[in-house]
Amino acid sequence: MLNNTKTKIFVDCHVFDGNFQGTRTYIQGLYLELIKDSTKDFYLAAYDIKNLKQIFGEQDNLKYVKYYFKNPFIRLLFEIPRLIFKNKIDFAHFQYRVPPLKLCKYIVTTHDVLFEDFPEDFPRLNRFQSFLTYKFSAKISDIIFTVSEYSKIQIEKHLKVKNVVVMPNGIDDIFFEEYDKEKTVLDVKKEHGISNYILYVSRWEPRKNHHLLLKSFVNQKIYENYHLVFIGDNTFKNKDFDTLFNSLEEKIKQKIICFKRVEFEKMILLLRGSNVSVYPSRAEGFGIPPLESVAAKIPTICSNQTAMGDFDFFDNYFFNPTNQKDLDEKLNYVIENKDENLLQKREIIKQKYNWKIAAKIFNSQIEKFTDS
Template structure:
């Protein structure tokens, strides 16, 4: 099939069609769409999952095109290996290496591979791409490093700002993953809102199908999960605000434990101190390095999902919880209302009593839980992969078409 696609491309390239302009008519033959694949090829969580899921959805829904993933290196892991086994997804490693390859030398490879479009999946695109015939898109997930600079090292913050600001100025199109992120781009970078398209994210399809009871039992035994638990998923860092949830747990019905899944940072020491101070160590279970295949099952067995983060660009864990038919409590103040919808519950990220009250209220009311599950599942369909993928391909098509007008 891949050989057949390459023949079709060769035929199209030999036609009289002007290959310097790739409009909607260009979609009648296979395109070569390229991506910054550093995270897709190396990260097993977060932006790695997002990147692979996005590209896989495109490759499945629009198999007539080729998807070229550029990365300076590749990590061998089951998730990543299976990703690159897809017939129309290709890994592209440097022909000329160097630490600046993703920023500079990649342009030579893109030109040699005759790609029509480059999508920077996380805040950056190659320098000077605006001087080529290759159309460019950059996805901005958040500008938290500007909104909450205290959570970042000075050098890191300045580097993130420089790369993302430059990419927003140079890219032909910006994709923001939420209306809140779009507003931040306009505010901090003074970008014309018309240049920014909001395309929400989905989550892995594994969260969208109920696991069989036998699998759930195996997962429960493997990780020694309690009968009734509240779930929190995310890096254990100050911005995610796990401390508030720990404090609220003190006055939550004692038959419920808290399961926390996430990578530990220096902030974890604060959490440990809080647990000792409140005498809650035996009510909290920390899990890390969970195989991705088991994660949906852990969601599906939870009684409640709580996400009290001070600030997010979107909040994929909320989407995962809603697809898993778990009621959600999240924090006000960023974009989490966009992800959770009108039937999730929101509290201030500084209101301990408010959080514990809402947790107890939901856990004590089976009818409310049922309603939150049903309406949450209905709401989250707006983030379903086919719909989001179509919006993305439409964005590509419109951008390529604009070259002809």
């Protein structure tokens, strides 16, 4: 081992202090599995450690470390190195960016480098900052994880690094839990005044293609029988969506509902109450929402591009997100026919994408250092 006691792993959990996002799901799913290993001590760090305790609980090998600064530069430059030194940490795990001062082994998870493959979808300053910090972080890290074969290839190409390890996301057990569909539909109607709706869960960026789904919803007059519900906070504005939405008649606008900042429990309720889930994104490093919706037994159609091409079990429920006609046809098909193979797909996802597999891959990389 790296020292004479338990291996100490520091985890930067600052994403739990802000709005709900994919990296939070990733850390939560992975570490709820990893902390079952009593041969390691885990140091989870955030500003709001009370929130962390509610998620991860209390146990002997789990320590909570409080950040006193929310500023990311102060946190990376000064606060985290001090905490690593103070607690004699062996490994520190970060998402995308690591501190420049290295006092232990670094693990970085780079989920994607989509700003390099789709530069038109990202502000220039964002692309420049991301490229420099992601490349530096990958270069000085001892272990580089990513979540799909697509991302591995693109990260190695653009950041000029080797030996990127694919550790796929898992789907949380809550999505596979059984529920009363009729009661859920009634609960959604009581709380939000809607029933019969098509759902898209994703933050707002141009590459997420919200406007393509809106076009399909409007042009095919799906609004006559359904609502269209979006769940996700803003990252970058989608001007195409805004232009189309603003041109619509008021009666159509009333059938389109956008939830920005949604608590996890509310998102689960809205997902379970939906008729159909659609994921029209043009570019993803992984693309977890369509897997979650299938796990929840919601008929789902999914983009077949970038990392989502790995989800070949979607079969006839795949579509090209650059082709409006293809989306129109698949959306009509799933509305009318549902999905007779939904339970089979659900089982494939349960076996292939789970946090036990991810934890096993994580530990195998750690052991290369602890066994030496």
